[in-house]
Amino acid sequence: MNPARPGPAVTTKPKLSAKAERFTESVIREMTRLALKYGAVNLSQGFPDFPAPAEIKEAAKQAIDADLNQYAITWGAKRFRDAIAQKFERTQGVAVDPEREITVCCGSTEAMMSSMMAIINPGDEVVVFEPFYENYGPDAILSGATPRFVKLRAPDWTFDPDELAAAFGPATKAIILNTPNNPTGKVFERAEFECIRDLCVRWNAFAITDEIYEHMLYDGARHISLASVEGMRERTITINALSKTYSVTGWRVGWAIAPPDVTSAIRKVHDFLTVGAAAPLQEAGAVAMHFSEEYYATLAREYAARRDRLMGILTGAGFRCFKPRGAYYIMTDISAFGFPDDVSFARYLVKDIGVAAVPGSSFYQDPADGSTHLRFTFCKTEKTFQAAAERLAKLKF
Ligand SMILES: Cc1ncc(COP(=O)(O)O)c(C=O)c1O
Numbered sequence: 001m002n003p004a005r006p007g008p009a010v011t012t013k014p015k016l017s018a019k020a021e022r023f024t025e026s027v028i029r030e031m032t033r034l035a036l037k038y039g040a041v042n043l044s045q046g047f048p049d050f051p052a053p054a055e056i057k058e059a060a061k062q063a064i065d066a067d068l069n070q071y072a073i074t075w076g077a078k079r080f081r082d083a084i085a086q087k088f089e090r091t092q093g094v095a096v097d098p099e100r101e102i103t104v105c106c107g108s109t110e111a112m113m114s115s116m117m118a119i120i121n122p123g124d125e126v127v128v129f130e131p132f133y134e135n136y137g138p139d140a141i142l143s144g145a146t147p148r149f150v151k152l153r154a155p156d157w158t159f160d161p162d163e164l165a166a167a168f169g170p171a172t173k174a175i176i177l178n179t180p181n182n183p184t185g186k187v188f189e190r191a192e193f194e195c196i197r198d199l200c201v202r203w204n205a206f207a208i209t210d211e212i213y214e215h216m217l218y219d220g221a222r223h224i225s226l227a228s229v230e231g232m233r234e235r236t237i238t239i240n241a242l243s244k245t246y247s248v249t250g251w252r253v254g255w256a257i258a259p260p261d262v263t264s265a266i267r268k269v270h271d272f273l274t275v276g277a278a279a280p281l282q283e284a285g286a287v288a289m290h291f292s293e294e295y296y297a298t299l300a301r302e303y304a305a306r307r308d309r310l311m312g313i314l315t316g317a318g319f320r321c322f323k324p325r326g327a328y329y330i331m332t333d334i335s336a337f338g339f340p341d342d343v344s345f346a347r348y349l350v351k352d353i354g355v356a357a358v359p360g361s362s363f364y365q366d367p368a369d370g371s372t373h374l375r376f377t378f379c380k381t382e383k384t385f386q387a388a389a390e391r392l393a394k395l396k397f
Pocket residue numbers: 046106107108109110133178182210212240241242243249252253254
């Protein structure tokens with residue numbers, strides 16, 4: 001017998017994980033790749049094309065020069081966790097213990113995944129508002145949760161309280177929500193939170209809130225952290241990150257704030273998934289958390305101007321726009337263009353017109369529900385808007 005030539009395998013089994021087979025690669029990030037391929041103006045993925053604040057970059061450089069280049073504490077550098085706790089109390093009035101209630105992760109993406117893996121058991125359900133940020137689908141699959149979708153309906157993206165109540169039940173482990181919301185621009189109101197709170201209490205469920213756009217607010221909208229609503233402090237996991245607020249999406253620094261017993265489970269998952277987030281960038285994050293209120297006011301003002309600029313361009317080109325009250329996306333209705341669906345229109349737009357946007361179907365479980373929508377981002381410079389305007393002027397409707 002030749003040991004170098006083994007015989008045929010004696011068992012057959014699936015080559016790949018059944019979980020990994022159940023979702024596709026990110027449509028949003030695919031659009032960015034198509035934008036690069038066709039030289040299109042990229043209004044798809046939500047990353048700014050302007051510089052991050054000089055102070056945060058300087059702080060990162062200083063941290064590297066000071067040789068803060070080894071692993072930070074797995075659940076986050078103390079100075080950074082202290083600063084996160086101070087900011088949460090200053091802005092939302094919620095006091096948290098940085099020693100027992102904060103886990104710093106590799107972006108809010110990992111904070112969400114670690115949180116879900118920390119609380120989900122087989123058979124658990126999670127309620128998810130739809131349209132939803134596309135990561136929540138794979139997050140549910142990978143953590144083993146069954147999603148129950150509840151519609152946010154245009155033009156105001158409100159939900160029907162009866163529909164929400166019907167989605168909750170004994171198997172509900174958590175509700176996932178994102179405010180200010182991607183892709184709709186909805187900013188959840190206190191009365192909506194009280195309705196959600198009552199259901200979470202009734203069914204003993206967690207709320208996982210993704211608050212990554214907390215400072216991008218327009219037309220007097222106010223961000224409320226669900227953890228600040230009476231009765232929710234002990235059952236809310238608050239997810240946030242440096243990514244959007246400080247224009248550093250590539251740094252991959254985020255965090256989860258949760259009660260101590262939940263945090264200890266999140267920390268264990270996080271430790272074995274990634275060990276920790278970039279140590280010098282956490283030091284820079286500590287500096288950023290102490291930026292003055294003026295920084296956040298300017299950020300919101302500048303984004304409001306960008307929103308209005310892109311609304312003008314899109315409306316002029318024939319899109320019906322749903323005006324966002326927060327975050328940095330505009331959801332549009334594309335019915336006027338007469339294409340069969342959002343994907344074919346997005347492909348035409350990126351290839352023939354030279355502008356990349358995200359097909360609405362990527363935010364819905366059933367693609368048909370998003371087939372008349374396209375999402376554009378406005379975290380871009382005037383130069384980008386100008387180029388987009390010139391190209392979109394070629395559109396016929
Ligand atoms: C709602 C929402 N959550 C999370 C993320 C990703 O955040 P991070 O870069 O911190 O992982 C995004 C990015 O677009 C987002 O829109």
